[in-house]
Amino acid sequence: MSSDAAPSDAELIVAVLGRDDRRAFTRLVERHQSRVRTVLRRLTKGDMALADDLAQETFVLAWRNLRSFRFEARFSTWIYRIAFNAWQSEARKRREVAMDLDEDSPPGGSESFEEMPDIVSRMDLERAMAELSDGERAAISACYYADLSHEEASEALGMPLGTVKTHILRAKAKLRARLAMKETT
Amino acid sequence: MSTNATDKLDRILRRDAAEELRDAGFSARVMSALPAPQPRRAAGLNPVLVTGSAALGGLLAVLFAPSEANVVQGMIDLFQRQVLTPAAYASIGLSATLLVSAVLLAREN
Numbered sequence: 001m002s003s004d005a006a007p008s009d010a011e012l013i014v015a016v017l018g019r020d021d022r023r024a025f026t027r028l029v030e031r032h033q034s035r036v037r038t039v040l041r042r043l044t045k046g047d048m049a050l051a052d053d054l055a056q057e058t059f060v061l062a063w064r065n066l067r068s069f070r071f072e073a074r075f076s077t078w079i080y081r082i083a084f085n086a087w088q089s090e091a092r093k094r095r096e097v098a099m100d101l102d103e104d105s106p107p108g109g110s111e112s113f114e115e116m117p118d119i120v121s122r123m124d125l126e127r128a129m130a131e132l133s134d135g136e137r138a139a140i141s142a143c144y145y146a147d148l149s150h151e152e153a154s155e156a157l158g159m160p161l162g163t164v165k166t167h168i169l170r171a172k173a174k175l176r177a178r179l180a181m182k183e184t185t
Numbered sequence: 186m187s188t189n190a191t192d193k194l195d196r197i198l199r200r201d202a203a204e205e206l207r208d209a210g211f212s213a214r215v216m217s218a219l220p221a222p223q224p225r226r227a228a229g230l231n232p233v234l235v236t237g238s239a240a241l242g243g244l245l246a247v248l249f250a251p252s253e254a255n256v257v258q259g260m261i262d263l264f265q266r267q268v269l270t271p272a273a274y275a276s277i278g279l280s281a282t283l284l285v286s287a288v289l290l291a292r293e294n
Contacts, residue, residue, distance in 0.1 A: 020222060029215050034206040052211065059215045120197050122204075144198040176194055 009075040016066055029059050032076060036083050039145045043087045043137060045130035054090060058083040080146040081156040084138065091134065120179055128178040132171050135159070139167035140175075232290055239286035243279050 015024035040051035061082050069078055129137055142153035154161040259276030
């Protein structure tokens with residue numbers, strides 16, 4: 001019997017909903033803060049202060065809306081959806097965020113970059129990510145950093161599944177090109 | 186596109202995503218930004234309040250109603266389909282109060 005096993009997300013949520021248990025919510029925040037903040041850092045092109053502000057807003061909104069959480073979904077999927085919404089709202093305040101496909105952008109998948117380095121510094125990756133379009137960065141953040149499936153990413157980002165897949169292809173082609181270029185310079 | 190390059194990029198992205206960010210007071214900041222806890226009434230208090238209010242309201246209605254607004258008479262009137270008498274009104278009012286109390290209690294449970 002593993003009585004001291006860590007409680008699952010669902011058990012912690014039940015404790016929050018049933019007893020207004022703030023310690024249980026603290027554990028949820030501690031458990032998910034790293035991924036949520038990392039996702040938001042990538043989305044905000046490395047703006048750590050803004051990313052942390054949005055992450056804080058994300059968890060406060062999660063607390064306020066926890067009753068609307070459906071237990072058939074993972075808590076992480078749900079919280080990333082809130083994080084993406086917070087980022088989109090913030091981006092809209094600053095300028096119009098373009099999540100649609102950029103027709104001028106070259107389609108991915110045709111290039112071949114054999115010179116991809118094995119190790120890439122965080123700064124180089126951050127710079128390469130910053131050059132992606134909003135939609136491409138959001139799709140990469142959702143599928144790699146938030147570890148969502150394409151279907152989950154489509155739902156979380158509010159964009160069609162085909163658009164998510166195209167964004168991923170194009171983003172990866174751009175990242176390969178950018179990182180390979182970095183390697184050769 | 187070579188599979189090798191794809192695998193490499195996947196590895197780079199996943200490695201970057203897996204790096205753990207130190208909390209560094211973030212969770213504490215979130216918890217201090219949450220709305221203050223709402224004072225909660227004792228769990229058994231609500232049914233007592235609802236039932237008590239309904240009983241008090243019913244009692245006052247019976248005590249202060251005009252003599253012709255007798256609840257029993259009202260029930261008789263209703264059974265005899267005399268809906269427009271004062272007693273019938275009093276009975277309908279009292280029944281409605283009890284019904285609302287029952288619904289509130291059911292929702293509470």
